Amino acid sequence: AQTVTQSQPEMSVQEAETVTLSCTYDTxxxxxxLFWYKQPPSRQMILVIRQEAYKQQNATENRFSVNxxxxxxxxxxxxxDSQLGDxxxxxxxxxLNFGNEKLTFGTGTRLTIIP
Amino acid sequence: xxxxxxxxxxxxxxxxxxKSLKCEQHLGHNAMYWYKQSAKKPLELMFVxxxxxxxxxxxVPSRFSPECPNSSHLFLHLHTLQxxxxxxxLCASSQDTLxxxxxxxxxxRLTVV
Numbered sequence: 001a002q003t004v005t006q007s008q009p010e011m012s013v014q015e016a017e018t019v020t021l022s023c024t025y026d027t028x029x030x031x032x033x034l035f036w037y038k039q040p041p042s043r044q045m046i047l048v049i050r051q052e053a054y055k056q057q058n059a060t061e062n063r064f065s066v067n068x069x070x071x072x073x074x075x076x077x078x079x080x081d082s083q084l085g086d087x088x089x090x091x092x093x094x095x096l097n098f099g100n101e102k103l104t105f106g107t108g109t110r111l112t113i114i115p
Numbered sequence: 116x117x118x119x120x121x122x123x124x125x126x127x128x129x130x131x132x133x134k135s136l137k138c139e140q141h142l143g144h145n146a147m148y149w150y151k152q153s154a155k156k157p158l159e160l161m162f163v164x165x166x167x168x169x170x171x172x173x174x175v176p177s178r179f180s181p182e183c184p185n186s187s188h189l190f191l192h193l194h195t196l197q198x199x200x201x202x203x204x205l206c207a208s209s210q211d212t213l214x215x216x217x218x219x220x221x222x223x224r225l226t227v228v
Contacts, residue, residue, distance in 0.1 A: 004157065009155075037219075042221055043203060043205075043221045043222045043224075044219055044220065044221040044222070045205065045207070045219035046219070047216060047217075047218075050216070091158070102160045102163070102171070103158075103160070103217060104157070105157040105158040106157055107155060107156060107157050108157075
């Protein structure tokens with residue numbers, strides 16, 4: 001079974017600085033997707049960024065980028081120029097790219113932005 | 116706002132009560148999901164509906180009963196719950212169960228007393 005591990009329950013960063021959130025996963029498959037979801041106090045889970053495992057290039061979305069290390073099964077999220085609105089729970093998730101496979105989530109990292 | 120609306124936002128119920136959670140999506144999606152989010156635990160997938168048919172029941176106790184009358188609406192009927200069922204219940208939808216992107220609602224915070 002696939003598992004997703006987020007070893008940092010809480011992180012904090014100074015506003016305008018850069019922070020990296022860690023995620024590792026365990027799978028024997030080679031074709032899958034990885035995601036970072038953000039859950040602000042409003043509780044709505046919002047997709048931040050998605051990475052396809054067969055793509056070598058790291059995904060980027062504005063201030064958000066990932067460091068995808070397939071061999072190491074690592075998928076970290078880097079937030080540049082942190083803003084107050086980035087404060088939220090961040091969840092890493094995995095989904096096999098086959099059939100009706102479900103999303104498997106990590107336990108989340110709570111990110112605090114220090115003004 | 117991602118087009119997935121859940122009501123109520125908060126619910127407190129006794130262990131002998133019967134209540135229902137409602138989820139509605141206006142995205143034209145065909146797949147809908149119920150997740151349970153408890154503190155310090157990964158999100159747990161409870162049920163999956165695809166084209167109104169239940170395709171997955173993730174060993175959920177029978178005191179949780181889902182209903183999907185059409186592709187836009189999903190309900191979770193609750194009865195005889197236990198205090199450990201207190202959690203945030205999230206609804207999500209996607210184009211179909213093969214699609215990789217799920218859109219989530221804001222959840223219902225359920226407290227069982």
